[in-house]
Amino acid sequence: IKVVRGHLVRSSVEVFRREAQLACRVRHPNAVRVLDFGVLAEGAPFLVMDLLEGPTLEHVLQRSAPLPAARAITIMQAVLAALAATHRQELVHCDVKPSNIILRQIDGREVPTLCDFGIATEVKNAKDSATKGIAGSAPYVAPERIEKQRYDGRVDVYACGMILYRALTGGFPFDPADLGGVMEWHLTGERRRPSEWRPELSAAVDSATLRLLARNPSLRPTAEEAETI
Numbered sequence: 692i693k694v695v696r697g698h699l700v701r702s703s704v705e706v707f708r709r710e711a712q713l714a715c716r717v718r719h720p721n722a723v724r725v726l727d728f729g730v731l732a733e734g735a736p737f738l739v740m741d742l743l744e745g746p747t748l749e750h751v752l753q754r755s756a757p758l759p760a761a762r763a764i765t766i767m768q769a770v771l772a773a774l775a776a777t778h779r780q781e782l783v784h785c786d787v788k789p790s791n792i793i794l795r796q797i798d799g800r801e802v803p804t805l806c807d808f809g810i811a812t813e814v815k816n817a818k819d820s821a822t823k824g825i826a827g828s829a830p831y832v833a834p835e836r837i838e839k840q841r842y843d844g845r846v847d848v849y850a851c852g853m854i855l856y857r858a859l860t861g862g863f864p865f866d867p868a869d870l871g872g873v874m875e876w877h878l879t880g881e882r883r884r885p886s887e888w889r890p891e892l893s894a895a896v897d898s899a900t901l902r903l904l905a906r907n908p909s910l911r912p913t914a915e916e917a918e919t920i
Contacts, residue, residue, distance in 0.1 A: 693738040694731070706809065707736035714740075714808040719776035721769045723793075723806040743804055745796060748854070749789035756861040757889060760896055762801075763858035764920060766794070767851050769803040774851070774914040777805075778844035781814045787850035788828045789857075817842050829873045830863055834906050837874055845908040848917055852903025855920075859900065860888040878906070 695707065711728035718724070727739040748766065751758070758766075770792060777784055784805070791807045810826045818841045825836055833849035835842045857863055864883060865876040882904055884897040899920040905911045 693740065695735050695737075704730060704734075704736045707738060710809045710811070711738050713782055713811045713813075714738075716780040716782065717773075717777050717808070719773045721773035721802065721804055722776060723804055723808075725808070740806075741804075743793040743795060743806060745794045747790050748792040748794060748803070748858075751794060752789055752858060756858060758858045760859060760889075760892055763855060764896070764899075766792070766801070766803045766858070767855045768918055768920060770805055770854075771848070771851055771914045771918045771920070773803075773805040774844065774847045775918060777811075778814075778847070778914055782808075782811050783814060783817050783842065783844050784808060784847050785810045785812055785817075786827045787847045787854070788831045789854055792854075814843050817846075829870055830865075830867050832874075832877060833908065834877045835908055837877055842908070844914055845911045848903055848911050848914050849905075849908075851914075851917070852900060852911075855900050855903060856885060859885040859892060859896065862888075882906075 708728060711725050714723070714725035723741050723743060725738055725740045728737070730736050757763075770787070774784060774787070786807060786809070787805070791805060793804045793806055795802045795804055818839070825832055827836070831850035831853050833842065833846035836846055853863075864880065865872050867873060882901050885900050886892040886894070886897050902910070902912060903917060903920070
């Protein structure tokens with residue numbers, strides 16, 4: 692059960708209600724299930740969802756990156772499958788990052804599970820404004836969002852490409868603490884092959900990763916197409 696703590700405002704209730712309504716539309720083995728929404732007697736909103744037990748991918752990357760290529764690719768295929776289901780509902784997650792991916796163990800299998808649909812948006816409304824800024828985590832934000840263009844599910848695919856790059860190489864191609872540098876890389880930075888850091892990686896892995904990170908969204912696959920990376 693996810694409950695808002697601290698001082699409550701009406702907007703907090705509406706944010707939770709919206710997250711529940713959007714997340715309930717997504718049903719996939721690799722996406723968290725939101726089962727119910729309500730407000731406690733004292734006014735605190737809550738979500739009822741699957742109990743996800745396991746480390747986040749962020750925790751795993753901080754301790755163990757780079758990951759074996761097969762494991763990194765398998766994790767991202769599962770996340771892309773969940774995103775394909777999300778996009779079929781005309782939704783964009785908008786906050787795909789390692790801390791929003793839980794690595795559960797089910798019957799001895801690692802089951803990556805995408806969670807936190809708190810800033811998901813419908814495709815018809817998918818445009819960042821100069822006044823509201825960009826919601827999400829800067830290292831994983833697609834170029835079209837930085838440029839305030841309309842976007843679709845391919846911004847989630849871009850985020851998966853950055854996660855895969857990090858999982859394969861052990862780091863970012865930029866200093867994540869330098870916000871200006873991060874944004875500049877997304878817009879103009881050189882997309883270097885992962886095999887430049889790990890020569891054992893194949894040309895196919897290089898190609899798949901860089902396709903996900905294509906600066907031009909028209910050159911990126913959809914999540915459904917990318918499931919087979």
